[in-house]
Amino acid sequence: MPGNGLGRRGLLKTGAAVGAATAVSVGTPAEAHTSADRNGRLALVNGRVHTMDRRNTVAEAVLIEDGVFVDVGRRVDTGGARVVDLRGRMVVPGLVEPHIHSVSLANRPGYHTILENTTSIREVQDALRARRRAGVPGGQWVTSMGGFHVNQWAEHRMPTLAELDAAVPDRPVLLYTRFTGPCATNTLGKAHFDAVDAGPKPHPAYVPVDTAADGAIAEGGFAGGASNSALYLLRTLQTYADKLRGAQDMMAYSVSVGLTSHLDQVLFPTPGPLSPTQVLSNLDHYRMYDALLDLHRQGKLVIRLQTNFLHNQADPNLPELKARLRNSFQFFGDDMMMTGSIGEWAAPLSAGAAWVEAQRLVAQAGWRNENSVQNLAGLTQVVEEWERVDAQYDITELRWMVHHVPQVTTDLLTRLRNMGCAVQMAGYRWVASGPDDTNVGPQFRTIVDHGIQVGLHGDGVHIAPLNPWPHIYYAVTGRNSFGAQVNAGQQLTRQEALRLFTIGNSWFLRMEDRIGSIEKGKLADAVVLDRDYFRVRDEDIRKIRADLTIVDGRVVHEGGRK
Template identity: 50%
Template sequence: MSAAAAGALTGRATPTPGALMADTHGLSRRGLIVGGGTVAAAAALVGTPAHANGRHDDDDEELLLVNGRIHTMDDRDSVVSAVRIAGGRFTAVGRDAERGSSANKIDLRGRTVVPGLIESHSHFISLANRPGYHVAEWELAKNVAEVLAFLKARRKTVPPGGMITAMGGGTPRMFAEQRLPTRAEIDAVVPDRPVFLYQSGFGPARVNTLGKQFFESITDLPVTVAEDGTIAGGNPNMANRALYHLRIRQTFADKQRSALDAMAFTASVGLTTILDQTLVATANGTLNPAALDPQPTDGLPTLNHFRMYDAWLSLHAQGRAFIRLQLNFLHNQGFIAELGGLDKQLPELRERLKNQFPFFGDDMLRTGGIGEWAAPFAAPTNANGYAVWLESQRLVAKARWRNENAQGGSATSTAAIEQVVAAYEQMDAEFGIKDLRWGLQHADYATADQLARLKKLNCGVSVSGFRWLGGLPRADGLPAGPLFKDILASGIPMGMHEDGIHIAPHNPWFALHYATTGLNVLGQQINPGQQITRQQALRAYTRGNAWYLNREDDLGSIERGKLADLVVLDKDYFTVSDAAMRDIRPILTVVDGKVVHDTGALSGRR
């Protein structure tokens, strides 16, 4: 792209290639967190000292919360009025917490408090790598006017020439008008910054006038933009090509900023711990490392799966990460004929199992297991593909790693689930896996027999809460799934997830609303007879997910000795209407004993 063409971005001085992703400076940590904006929170934390790698100074980090309705989610489902925190852990709960004073005391004024929510299936690292100045909040919008309001607010924090992006989490189905904003509508609220809105995982996209000028100025791998600002998906996928041009302009500092933004948005919706299920890597993996760099055909779910953690790792090393992250490792190598026999297949998985450790790290960042799959799912009718998939299960079992399987859309198939259950039984017979806590993701239509067999193997399930977005009532009147009530009744350890960032939003309150009402985004009943109570749904997102992450001793409830993660809500989750419950937002989020999100709603917190 020529200098003159690049100058078309703003009509002013030509920006450097990094200007599109340039950092914001000069904001204080307190001012940003109180404001509640993700951009603000991220920028404010840049360069701010914080506790490093879970270490605390017990003398000056005590926090006392009083006068609340604190739902501990302990074995008795106790509700208390006070909790005391020191050194990153709960040190007293209930009446014991109220004994003695504290220099850092918060009056909750009767607000409802719950443990920090845990996400057991997310593609969160993708959010943490979004190019530009990302507007994650657009997934919370109910209509086009609210999308525009989020874009307008974001513009205030973006320097001239900076690209405003909104990707993945928001789709037209969520908005009342069932469409994205028009080019003219975006221009009206953001006339002086380029804007790029990208739907779901593979486009299409919509830009404003400056965005149109930017993409049309690119001569190397040009992007076609329609007059109304639409960048088409399809083949060739121009939206993916546009995404590529933003990704190759990202600097490492840009990626750090995006990771901080992602953490801040996560805290703002009440999630305090994430199990990242990584991304679909190029199928040939390490056989062609160059193919892992950004490609013009890549959609949002594709990143270099070796380097995509670098920004987060650097922030964690500096003590600046403030959301707990657990990393699974997905492997996308199916049958590759040129490798030869079965003993030569799965080279990347074999190297992973030899050279990395499961559950290795600290309280804020650690590895997990293999998931959401060890090799692409293939039925026995696909002889080579099935042989490789089954061999991947065997390799994981032999190496004594935790293993998960998710079959995407076919997870709604009882036959696909049966294949997984039978393979797990075979692995247990060969190697013994009961102590490894293998998992099944989605599990929408698991039968009572399948659940009983998984439970016997000490397996757990993480149940999808995202069917609210795309699901429609079935013609036969049966539930669209998951069978929340039946799965819970089986007694198998059950957590919940939203599977956010690409196919669904990150916000857990949408999933909680669906599990308890069965209503889709259009207000239609799509899961009749499978609703669970609000207490049961919240338990799945706290205690259930803590078990699924192998962290029930430290997370999931507000109890003495556990890690101090909690969320203060703007509404009472247990008593508000169904519609209002879906709109719940935290006013205060605490992770590791630190306030990481604060709207200022509690008096004295500004």
């Protein structure tokens, strides 16, 4: 949408000068914002505001004051407000992600490039080229780690060294897929890895990267390997300033796609020094949030972030989990940044007696508990053990939940519901499924129709996009990256999918009374979409972006596409 020539700096100056209604159109890039922006009045008028309230009300105008929605209706009082003329644009609540690994994205080494929305190697080259031109200092790496899959590209393969050179000839490049590779690099990257391989081992666990002539680096494993070594070398170059920049980049991308609230699930906590045996999601779980905490103290946090505690010990004594439950607080913080609870799991599902004891300890402490399950056997194990725990401690008010659930039965869903537990359905499986795959699940329709508390998540950023719109597209079409129908009969309506990613998902953060819908008294998170979600073709759902994003009453994104 074309602007009227008033950038945000001009808008603020005009509003301060005249103290009356001042109009601005959507579309001008926004500056960085401070907590002071929360004060005052902001009005969105002449739009289609899908509130996601209980009646699915569609309003025309919204008034925000001091970070809260104070009026929603056909008209609002714009006196003294900064006014945004929506010109018929669609507005939705800020989207909510109850299962994401965005803190890991914030800690990526190099100058991370978003590739999860690209559809061909040419588009990959364009994205890398644009990242380089945006300002990558000499000697720094251009990277992209996680979020994309070769299936989404027309060529269904990784770019070659020559193709990466054509995009970025003057900076080293590394593309890294999923948890353990494989990787691809360019000429400068290959030269760096070859030089390290030719010298003394930088770490006892180091495996030579052994870059192929075409820039390919073999997939590693959870015990180490070539891709893990390449990742290790880049991590040793990373500074705290890099992490601050990465955290800001992560947040900027999130609000550009309308995602305003995250429940971060961490993954594979690894305290202590870096090692080539670590995978993409390994992080020091005592320090991984430092940059985001600093930005929050400075008033520069532009997403709501709830951070879970993941525990990966198979030791039946569970010393770390016991210390956590004794010495930490769940839901401690404020509406912008707070601790969560136990998740993505309290102990590995395969850990036998340790996993069983972990469930008991979390219930005894009265904490929220979450568990990822990958098949029907795993879901059955969780339900049966949780029933035993519930008989002893009563977990019905603790909001325990299971994630992914690719397979369900109505009996297991009923038993979960009877314990006050909930289900989060994963929309990410479309990314990795092949052209001939069928029934890769999950059973969206079966679960939603059952009546259990339910949410929809993407599980970005290691194996799937952070961007929620591809996941919503999959939920409503059942089509994978190849356009194949892989989830026949299990689709959701567009209204259902959007409700799940807004007011539905807010329940999992225990914030349904504060976020997830546009209603009087709720925190002012809203997104002006660049196209009408309810009217575009199915294929264009994945292309939806934010023209304007408001978090806590502040404009945190305006214009631009990624």
